[in-house]
Structure formats: structure tokens, C-alpha cells
Amino acid sequence: MGLLRSQLEISQNDRTRLMKLVDKQNKQIHELESRSMEIPAYKASIQRFENRVASLEDEIKLSKELNNINNKAKSSINNENVAPPPPPSLDVFAVPSTPKESRPRPRLVSPSKTQPSKKRETAKWADKLVTEYKQVAKENPSRQRSLDRRNSRFVSMPKDSQI
Known part of the structure; x- marks a missing residue:
């Protein structure tokens, strides 16, 4: 019986060791499955970004073409239908030609002119x-x-x- 017991203990030790190995393998399998699931998700997101970049590049090309068309149209406008530029005196941002100190100042009215008239x-x-x-x-x-x-x-x- 002692022999059977020792063999039973050895088989139980082997069984626990094998169970631990099975658990490790199950964890590794689970990790591999999750990684294999992540890869298609990454591939899909990369594909979406590539599509978005391509559409933005198309928009840039289209806007450049429209800008070129507008520039050509502006250069070919007939000058007969264009309003003349405003005279320089109406330019709001123009700097005055005479400095402030040399401008004529209003003179004070003498007191005799401010008194009521005696007509x-x-x-x-x-x-x-x-x-x-x-x-x-x-x-x-x-x-x-x-x-x-x-x-x-x-x-x-x-x-x-x-x-």
C-alpha cells in the first residue's frame, strides 16, 4: 500500500503541475486571441484615417483649383464696370499732411461781439x-x-x- 500511496502522491503532484501548465496555456491563448482581435480593429482605424486623409487632400486640390479660377476671373474683369477709387480726401486712414501744431486754431470772439445788440x-x-x-x-x-x-x-x- 505504501507504494500505491507514493505513486498516488506523485500522480497528484504531476496533476497539479499539469493543471498549472494548462492554466498558463489558457492565459497565453486568451492573450493571443485578444491581440488577434486588436489587430483587425487597428487595421480598420488605420483604413479610416487613410480615407480621411485622402478626402482632405482632394478638398485641398479642389480649393486650389477654385482659387486659380477666381484669380483668372479677377484678372479678366473689364475695368469699365468697376467703380473708380475714392478720392484721397475721403481716405479715413490717411495721415494729415500738416502737423497738428501748424493748423489754424479758432479765435475767441471779442466781448463786444457777444453783448446784445442795441439796434x-x-x-x-x-x-x-x-x-x-x-x-x-x-x-x-x-x-x-x-x-x-x-x-x-x-x-x-x-x-x-x-x-
């Missing part, structure tokens, strides 16, 4: 306004008193009729 028409208008005001004051007695007070601005005493 006859103005005097007539003012006199007419005063007479109308006095007329209204005569019609309204309270208005007459206020008018009298305004005429005597320096003395607040009532006016004497004898003076």
Missing part, C-alpha cells in the same frame, strides 16, 4: 414789452403794487407823491 428794432421790441406790462399792471391793482416795488429796489419805503 432800434430790439429797443422797440423791449419798449413795447414794457408798455404792455405796465398796461396789464394798471388793469390789475395788485400787479401795480408789485411793479412799484420792483422800480424801487434800493429803498423799501413807499414812494412820496410830492417828490
